[in-house]
Amino acid sequence: MVRNQIDLEIMNAMVTNSNENLMELTNQSPVFLVFLRHFGCVFCKEALHDLAEKKESFTSKGIKLVFVHMSEYEVANEYFKNYDLEGVSHISDQYCNYYSAFGITKGSFSQLYGLRTWIRGFAAKRAGFELELAKNLGDSTQMPGIFVLRKGKIVDAFIHKRASDKPNYQLLIDKVKCD
Numbered sequence: 001m002v003r004n005q006i007d008l009e010i011m012n013a014m015v016t017n018s019n020e021n022l023m024e025l026t027n028q029s030p031v032f033l034v035f036l037r038h039f040g041c042v043f044c045k046e047a048l049h050d051l052a053e054k055k056e057s058f059t060s061k062g063i064k065l066v067f068v069h070m071s072e073y074e075v076a077n078e079y080f081k082n083y084d085l086e087g088v089s090h091i092s093d094q095y096c097n098y099y100s101a102f103g104i105t106k107g108s109f110s111q112l113y114g115l116r117t118w119i120r121g122f123a124a125k126r127a128g129f130e131l132e133l134a135k136n137l138g139d140s141t142q143m144p145g146i147f148v149l150r151k152g153k154i155v156d157a158f159i160h161k162r163a164s165d166k167p168n169y170q171l172l173i174d175k176v177k178c179d
Contacts (some may be wrong), residue, residue: 010101011152016066016089017073023152024087025064030176031149032058035068035104038138039079042130043163047144048083049170055085057173063148068093070138098143102157104145111162112141148176 013145014022021168025031034051037044051065058065069076080088146167148156156175158167 006101006152006154008152010098011149012078013059014091014098015067016091017077017130018089020089022149022175023177024068025066026152029062029064030155031064031066032145032176033066033068033149035099035102035145035147036070036110036138037142038140039071039075039142040137041163043141043166045083045130046166049070049080050166052084054169054173056171060139061098061173061176063173063176064089066090068098070142075137093096096139099142099145102145103145104143106139106141107143107163111143114120116162146172147171150177 005172011023011026012021014161016022019159022031022033027173036047039045040100057063057066065086067076067080067088067149070093071079072094073090073092076090077086080086080090091098099105143163144160144172146158148155156172158172160167
């Protein structure tokens, strides 16, 4: 279940690769917080590709893009570099504590391997996104999610019902109010 409010202690504990505190970031501008699946997931790779294409939309609206992943920073940096997201802010959560704090759960069998997921997986693979399995890429059962944060509060969210769900990123970006 997704929470409407996140404990401020959690947000203060979430620190990016460049030593930015998430709570402070939300006080400076809206934050588009993306909880990724494991880096070997075709849908995770597709999301990185799609979000890289939206970099200008984030910049023009003054929205800070921040990723949460389950890998070490060095592994994550390589994936971000491969998807033209070099230098992006990101938070390592190898034990999924932040995922849990935001109400993002492990996927059920049907969420991870259901028919719709398989069909979308084949489409993503045809688009060039290859599946990789390695423990250092993250927990393959973890579901993803997106939160728009402002001044320490959740103002919008997209929680995947299936691992294969593809959010309308532009719609989420367009709904962000900047003050």
